[in-house]
Amino acid sequence: MKSLRHTFMTAAVLLVIGGWSAFWFYASGMVKEQLDARLALLAQQGVQISCADREISGYPFRIEIHCAATDVALSGGEQVSVAGFRAVALIYKPYHIIFEADAPLAARMSPFAASIEGGWTIGHASLELDDWELSEAALSFEDLNLGLLGGSTSQKATGKLAELHLRRAFDNPQAADIALTLKDVTLVGTVANASPFDGGVLVRVPDGRDLLTGKIEPRDLIGRPLDIEEVFLSRDGARLAAHGELTVTREGFLEGELDVSAVEPGQVAGLVAPFYPADSRIPMAFQGALMGFGKKSGPDEAASVSATLTFRDGMIRIGLIPIAQMTPLF
Numbered sequence: 001m002k003s004l005r006h007t008f009m010t011a012a013v014l015l016v017i018g019g020w021s022a023f024w025f026y027a028s029g030m031v032k033e034q035l036d037a038r039l040a041l042l043a044q045q046g047v048q049i050s051c052a053d054r055e056i057s058g059y060p061f062r063i064e065i066h067c068a069a070t071d072v073a074l075s076g077g078e079q080v081s082v083a084g085f086r087a088v089a090l091i092y093k094p095y096h097i098i099f100e101a102d103a104p105l106a107a108r109m110s111p112f113a114a115s116i117e118g119g120w121t122i123g124h125a126s127l128e129l130d131d132w133e134l135s136e137a138a139l140s141f142e143d144l145n146l147g148l149l150g151g152s153t154s155q156k157a158t159g160k161l162a163e164l165h166l167r168r169a170f171d172n173p174q175a176a177d178i179a180l181t182l183k184d185v186t187l188v189g190t191v192a193n194a195s196p197f198d199g200g201v202l203v204r205v206p207d208g209r210d211l212l213t214g215k216i217e218p219r220d221l222i223g224r225p226l227d228i229e230e231v232f233l234s235r236d237g238a239r240l241a242a243h244g245e246l247t248v249t250r251e252g253f254l255e256g257e258l259d260v261s262a263v264e265p266g267q268v269a270g271l272v273a274p275f276y277p278a279d280s281r282i283p284m285a286f287q288g289a290l291m292g293f294g295k296k297s298g299p300d301e302a303a304s305v306s307a308t309l310t311f312r313d314g315m316i317r318i319g320l321i322p323i324a325q326m327t328p329l330f
Helices: 002-044 209-213 265-275 282-293
Strands: 047-051 055-057 062-067 070-074 079-090 093-108 115-119 122-130 133-150 153-169 172-189 194-205 225-235 238-248 254-263 295-297 304-312 315-318 321-325
Touching: 002 047, 002 055, 002 062, 172 209, 194 265, 225 254, 225 265, 238 265, 238 304, 254 265, 265 282, 282 304, 282 315, 282 321
Parallel strands: none
Antiparallel strands: 047 070, 055 062, 062 079, 070 079, 079 093, 093 115, 093 122, 115 133, 122 133, 133 153, 153 172, 172 194, 194 225, 225 238, 238 254, 254 304, 295 304, 304 315, 315 321
C-alpha cells in the first residue's frame, strides 16, 4: 500500500514538473514570437533595435531576455547603445517587468552635435501593467556619471542616485504622479558648476492618466492644472522648496503661483548660482527679493523666509523683481 502511494505521489510530482516545464517552454516560445513581431513593427516605424547574442532563459519560474551589446537607432539619426541589457518577469506575474542595463552608455541626439557618454554601478527600470495598460514606471541609476560633449560644450554630472517615477495616483486613478529625485549630484563644465546638492520634483497631473500610455503630447497639457506638490534644492544646510499650482498656456509657458520657502536664506544665491550664467546678477536678486519681500519665521526670525513666485508672461518674479525667464515647453 505504501509502495503504491509512493508511486502515485512520484507520478503526480513528475506530471506537475512535466506540465510546468511544457508550459514554461511554450511561454518562452510565445515571448520570442512576440518580441520578434514587436521588433519588426518598430523597424517599420523607423526604430532599429539590435540585441546581440539574444538568449531567453529563467526556467522554471522566470522569463529572462539577455542581450549583449544593445543598440537603438531612430530614423532621425538618434542612437543609444549600452554594453548589455536584460529584461526579467516572473512567469506567474508577467505584468511586472524588471529591466537592467550595463554601462557604458553612448548616445547621439541628432541633429545636435553633442554626444552623451555615461556609466553607473547599477542601472535598472521597472514597468507594472494593469489589464495590460501601464500603471507605473520607474528608472533608477546609482553612482551615475554622465558626460555631454560636443562643439564648445563640455558638461559632466555625477551623482549617488538619480530616480524617475511615473505612476497612476493611488487615490485618483485618473491622475498621474511624476517624481524625480537626485542625491549628491555634482556638476562640472561650461554649462553649470555645482558642489554636491540634492534635488527633487513631485508633480501631479489631475487628468493625466494618458501620460502613462504616451497618448499625451506637450500641447495636450494646455489648460490642464499641474499640482506642484514639491520642488526642492538643498546643499550644506540651505534649502529652497516650493509648492502650488501651475497651468500651461497656449504659448507653452507655465502660468500661476508657487509658495516658496528658504531655509538659511542668506545662502540662496550660492545655492541657485550654478544654474545661471557666471556673470548673472539674478541669484543675488533672488536672494535679496526673498529676504526683502519674504515673510520671516523661526526663532531668530531669520532662519527661514517664505514668499510667492509668480509665473506670468514668460517670466518668474517675486513681487516686481524678475527671477528667471522661462523657456516654452513647445
